[in-house]
Amino acid sequence: MTAYTKPTVEIHEVEVVLRKHFGSQLTRITSLTGGNLSTVFSFMLLDKEYVIKFSDLAGGFKTEKFISTLLSSQGIPFPLCVGLGSFKSLNYLISEKIIGHSLKDCSYEQQRRMIPDVIQILTRMNHVKLGTTKGYGKINSSGNGTYTSWKEYIIASYAEEQAGSFWEGWHRLFKTSCLEKDVFDECYNRLLAYSIYNEPHRYFIHGDFHQSNILSNGQQITGVIDSNGKYGDFLVDLASLDRHLKTRLNLDVVQRYQDYQQQLDIAIPHFTERLIGAKYYNGLIGLRFYAMMGWNDSYFELRDDLLSLI
Structure with a gap:
């Protein structure tokens, strides 16, 4: 591969x-x-x-x-x-085309100043009304989630046989890339253990929420692009945003996010456990994708972060 x-x-x-x-x-x-x-x-x-x-x-x-x-x-x-x-x-x-440029191209100070706008848009997006849609995981062309539960989606996502998909034959990465099977299996088992906290929650997930997919005019956020849409726990998007901001800017958005949810009187039970489950979910996607693309430095940095989570 x-x-x-x-x-x-x-x-x-x-x-x-x-x-x-x-x-x-x-x-x-x-x-x-x-x-x-x-x-x-x-x-x-x-x-x-x-x-x-x-x-x-x-x-x-x-x-x-x-x-x-x-x-x-x-x-x-x-x-x-x-x-x-x-x-x-x-x-x-x-x-x-939404007017603006990628948030990652803004200065550190501009990005820091716009974090409240980012959190506000993220919260609104995660809580859109889903109507008569059903299912979990990746959204299909009918607008429904492809699986009946979050756990079913996770298991299917990492099945060895995925004929006709982008990940067909992906187990070859264990032999042809930097992807380490023992590390992957360890993180996968941790994901399954923590996903029980994520499973009851069904909201819209952008699926790739970070600075490259957030647009700005330098003063405010103008839009969001390139969703890899799913139904599940909205903390998946917070976990993605937090990792990118910490890695690139050394900014921690988690507490600011929690403060904003309190202002809106949005209760998030089992917040810590759900966020860990979301980080393992995103992390496994990242490990496999970085290995697939040959981005070894990104792979090893993420691997170390995941192994140190608990």
Whole structure:
């Protein structure tokens, strides 16, 4: 199993796709950096900026369209999907572009000052109304969770056989990458032990909530992008944000988060145990992904953090 490579799409191919949707009133088609699984471009249409993403992974963009509607219809600043389709062997999604740049590109002082805004948006997003949806774990194209329980989702996520998915044949990483089976098994067993505290809770989880996916104009937060949406315990998103802020900025958001929940009179029973379970959940995803991408330094740093958790 080699490191995943995003699909290659040329500017003239992007223009072909966009003209099918919008005709000839297009300008400034530009390749964008970022995104580990999608190839991304921006473009202008009638003085408004949009984004188009291409992926060779099946089904993901239908889910993103559902999430876009779920969040934007409830006042969350998430890009509104305006089109999707297929081109050659790829899927694509077109959405409005939120004004702003990645929070990670802001100064330390700017990021520190905007943490209250980040926590506020995170809380609102985690508590959107889920309507008639059901299920846990990864959200599918119908808007439901793929599994009947959080535990079932965890077990399925790390099953050896995952034919047709991004993680097909992933056990080969134990032999071909820095992924260590004894470390992985230890953290997996800890995850199962703590996940009993996460299991009863079902909310919307962004799934990749950190500075790269939070946009800002330098003064305030303007939006959130690139959800890897799931249903489960919202502390999964806090655990992700906390790790990234601690690693890159040495900022601890957990106490600030708890203070804000108290202001809103939101009770979080078993907070410590649930946060540990969330950290192991995110951590195992990170270990496997870093090994897959060949990001060895990130792998070993995260491994040490997870092993020292308890």
